[in-house]
Amino acid sequence: LSVHHGPEPILVNFVAGSRGKWKIDRITSVRGDTLPSAGRLDMIEGTELDDNPDTQWSLRGFTSNPRYTNRSELTSLVARQEDLGRPTSLHVALIPIRKRSAWWGLPQDERRIIFEEQSHHVRIGFEYLPSISRRLHHSRDLGQPFDFLTWFEYAPEDSSAFEQLVARHRRTREWSFVDREVDIRLIRD
Amino acid sequence: LSVHHGPEPILVNFVAGSRGKWKIDRITSVRGDTLPSAGRLDMIEGTELDDNPDTQWSLRGFTSNPRYTNRSELTSLVARQEDLGRPTSLHVALIPIRKRSAWWGLPQDERRIIFEEQSHHVRIGFEYLPSISRRLHHSRDLGQPFDFLTWFEYAPEDSSAFEQLVARHRRTREWSFVDREVDIRLIRD
Numbered sequence: 001l002s003v004h005h006g007p008e009p010i011l012v013n014f015v016a017g018s019r020g021k022w023k024i025d026r027i028t029s030v031r032g033d034t035l036p037s038a039g040r041l042d043m044i045e046g047t048e049l050d051d052n053p054d055t056q057w058s059l060r061g062f063t064s065n066p067r068y069t070n071r072s073e074l075t076s077l078v079a080r081q082e083d084l085g086r087p088t089s090l091h092v093a094l095i096p097i098r099k100r101s102a103w104w105g106l107p108q109d110e111r112r113i114i115f116e117e118q119s120h121h122v123r124i125g126f127e128y129l130p131s132i133s134r135r136l137h138h139s140r141d142l143g144q145p146f147d148f149l150t151w152f153e154y155a156p157e158d159s160s161a162f163e164q165l166v167a168r169h170r171r172t173r174e175w176s177f178v179d180r181e182v183d184i185r186l187i188r189d
Numbered sequence: 190l191s192v193h194h195g196p197e198p199i200l201v202n203f204v205a206g207s208r209g210k211w212k213i214d215r216i217t218s219v220r221g222d223t224l225p226s227a228g229r230l231d232m233i234e235g236t237e238l239d240d241n242p243d244t245q246w247s248l249r250g251f252t253s254n255p256r257y258t259n260r261s262e263l264t265s266l267v268a269r270q271e272d273l274g275r276p277t278s279l280h281v282a283l284i285p286i287r288k289r290s291a292w293w294g295l296p297q298d299e300r301r302i303i304f305e306e307q308s309h310h311v312r313i314g315f316e317y318l319p320s321i322s323r324r325l326h327h328s329r330d331l332g333q334p335f336d337f338l339t340w341f342e343y344a345p346e347d348s349s350a351f352e353q354l355v356a357r358h359r360r361t362r363e364w365s366f367v368d369r370e371v372d373i374r375l376i377r378d
Contacts (some may be wrong), residue, residue: 007328008332062331064330065294069257069296069297070297071298074296104254105254107259108255108257108258108301109260110260140198142251142326143197143198
């Protein structure tokens with residue numbers, strides 16, 4: 001399951017430099033400051049890292065329990081989504097976003113309404129299952145520069161579906177709270 | 190405001206040893222393993238700590254956005270609660286709890302129903318405002334041994350009200366998900 005629920009959180013480090021399993025194809029700013037270019041990226045789970053002289057930049061986050069998903073949504077997602085690491089998942093997008101403090105000051109009920117009833121965050125993502133696997137990492141509570149790091153994996157033939165998915169999310173009311181977004185595309189070579 | 194909402198999360202370290210602003214009066218296990226005894230406790234905000242040879246044990250967590258509180262609850266709390274650090278707040282309780290994985294596997298809507306509609310978590314705490322100040326720290330996502338570290342402050346004359354507050358919480362359905370709880374009482378001397 002690519003949505004992590006129930007078991008222990010996993011700390012995940014995304015390390016950009018000259019090493020790593022994925023080749024960085026491009027890094028684009030969608031809103032706000034971009035990130036420095038680098039050749040490759042690695043995803044390292046479960047350990048706190050020492051600084052590596054080769055590292056251009058690194059981001060970290062943790063998988064956690066569902067924050068908005070209700071029972072029927074969770075049941076649908078679990079039934080349809082597939083794991084990370086499929087052999088066909090040669091294309092990856094890592095999309096760090098930060099939301100304005102106005103978002104974080106909202107109570108839970110108002111964030112839920114914006115997130116799903118107005119912006120259909122879960123419903124839109126569901127339409128692209130199982131083609132596009134996804135894992136969310138929470139980053140804000142670690143004092144990191146982004147609030148969320150979302151990792152998407154898909155086969156090359158699903159590239160245009162993926163572009164449609166991100167474009168739809170970016171048109172929502174939820175996204176009006178995003179004040180920084182970087183779009184990092186990777187290729188498993 | 191003692192409930193942190195909106196602004197940046199604060200990383201907080203609770204360090205037990207021979208130093209610190211608070212004298213440890215007693216450490217009691219409510220459920221599961223206790224913590225080692227120590228003389229004093231300090232609360233250190235905002236930095237990652239190096240190991241101190243004097244440290245008996247330490248716990249860390251972060252303040253964060255509201256996870257269950259709705260608009261009307263948040264408005265009521267903000268209007269009535271008082272800050273930490275009042276001169277009269279000579280008594281403190283630090284109560285680390287861990288919840289079973291069954292809790293963390295529940296979707297948001299079912300956790301909310303247990304938390305408030307069934308267990309009246311916010312409503313009970315509200316009855317003890319402004320006497321008892323409170324700050325919640327999230328710990329589970331840091332791979333810590335507890336999920337939450339709650340810090341309560343009150344004047345000596347509110348001690349029996351505080352005992353009533355914790356006793357009421359412990360009788361709720363929400364607390365049936367708690368599989369470890371330690372009750373640490375401190376005195377500012």
